[in-house]
Amino acid sequence: MGVTKTEIFTEQQNSLATTLKALAHPxxxxxxxxxxxxxxxxxxxxxxxxxxxxxxxxxxxxxxxNIGIIKGNIEGTSVCYCIDENVWQQIKKELNAFFIDNVExxxxx
Amino acid sequence: MGVTKTEIFTEQQNSLATTLKALAHPxxxxxxxxxxxxxxxxxxxxxxxxxxxxxxxxxxxxxxxNIGIIKGNIEGTSVCYCIDENVWQQIKKELNAFFIDNVExxxxx
DNA sequence: ATAATATATCGCAATATTACGATAAATATT
DNA sequence: AATATTTATCGTAATATTGCGATATATTAT
Numbered sequence: 001m002g003v004t005k006t007e008i009f010t011e012q013q014n015s016l017a018t019t020l021k022a023l024a025h026p027x028x029x030x031x032x033x034x035x036x037x038x039x040x041x042x043x044x045x046x047x048x049x050x051x052x053x054x055x056x057x058x059x060x061x062x063x064x065x066n067i068g069i070i071k072g073n074i075e076g077t078s079v080c081y082c083i084d085e086n087v088w089q090q091i092k093k094e095l096n097a098f099f100i101d102n103v104e105x106x107x108x109x
Numbered sequence: 110m111g112v113t114k115t116e117i118f119t120e121q122q123n124s125l126a127t128t129l130k131a132l133a134h135p136x137x138x139x140x141x142x143x144x145x146x147x148x149x150x151x152x153x154x155x156x157x158x159x160x161x162x163x164x165x166x167x168x169x170x171x172x173x174x175n176i177g178i179i180k181g182n183i184e185g186t187s188v189c190y191c192i193d194e195n196v197w198q199q200i201k202k203e204l205n206a207f208f209i210d211n212v213e214x215x216x217x218x
Numbered sequence: 219a220t221a222a223t224a225t226a227t228c229g230c231a232a233t234a235t236t237a238c239g240a241t242a243a244a245t246a247t248t
Numbered sequence: 249a250a251t252a253t254t255t256a257t258c259g260t261a262a263t264a265t266t267g268c269g270a271t272a273t274a275t276t277a278t
Contacts, residue, residue: 003263004236008160009135013142020133025266026118026126029207033122040218043225051117053268058226060266073218077224077275080218092208098138099201109149109182109189112233113266134236152255162238167256169236186245186254 016098019091022067027052027060032083035070040082042075067091125207128200131176136161136169141192144179149191151184176200 006014023029030050035041046057061081064070068087072079115123132138136159143158144150155166170190173179177196181188 004135005161006135009139013135013138016138017133017135020129024126024129024133026113026115026122027266029122029125030118044223052114054225055227055269056267062226072225074225074275075218077222079225082218088208095204095208099197099204109184109191136236153253163255164239164257165237168238171256181255183245183255186252188255 016094019067019094022063022069025060025063027056028064031057031060031064032069035081035083040080042078042080044078125203128176128203131172131178134169134172136165137173140166140169140173141178144190144192149189151187151189153187 004017009017023032027050031046034046034049038045043054043057043061046052046061047054050057052060061070061072065072068084069091070081071084072081074080113126118126132141139159140155143155147154152163152166152170155161155170156163159166161169170179170181174181177193178200179190180193181190183189
């Protein structure tokens with residue numbers, strides 16, 4: 001059917017999956033890395049930096065905005081994007097909860 | 110066109126995206142959590158635990174196997190799946206490199 | 219007011235993902 | 249040998265994602 005059965009999973013599982021999905025594209029990883037490197041940037045910077053069409057970059061930015069990891073401030077005709085630190089830290093915590101709390105990965109078959 | 114332009118990104122960006130994509134589904138998160146909780150399990154356990162069809166679980170297991178985070182040992186008619194610790198730690202490192210090395214998330218617009 | 223600049227959104231085509239029934243393959247049990 | 253058990257794979261339908269050109273919108277500059 002092609003649609004994920006979210007109703008059979010926990011809130012936490014769905015939430016983590018949604019976050020990971022938003023991050024799971026090389027363009028979006030590159031966008032985040034560029035924003036971090038430059039502290040902030042506008043859409044057009046990314047168009048030139050990554051070599052993807054403006055519409056495509058805008059769409060990727062939207063997906064990152066959807067999970068809140070970046071936020072955009074309107075500055076004249078352009079929009080200045082930067083990391084939302086609170087969300088960034090929260091996601092880091094969410095990932096750590098998954099990767100560090102689940103440590104007893106020892107016995108195998 | 111619907112196909113990611115991997116050639117314009119770095120190896121590291123593509124690799125991280127591939128890893129995240131494999132993890133970015135609630136069923137696969139649930140599978141990993143169950144394996145960790147039980148130390149190991151077989152496909153049928155997951156079918157009963159998650160309530161997805163056997164073919165679907167098998168497909169999700171395959172995607173997790175593809176990034177190496179789990180491995181399966183044949184035991185009679187069943188296959189015992191468990192976490193591959195080396196890969197698990199490597200992925201943790203990869204994520205930390207992204208989320209911890211990139212810390213200066215301060216100045217905003 | 220007009221033109222330039224920057225971004226968002228629409229619509230589309232190509233491809234990928236999700237889920238499942240059916241079936242194949244391989245071992246275990248009777 | 250026949251049957252049961254367990255998993256993998258094939259084929260298919262429904263939906264989602266990716267990327268882009270075209271266009272709408274909104275602000276700035278002339």
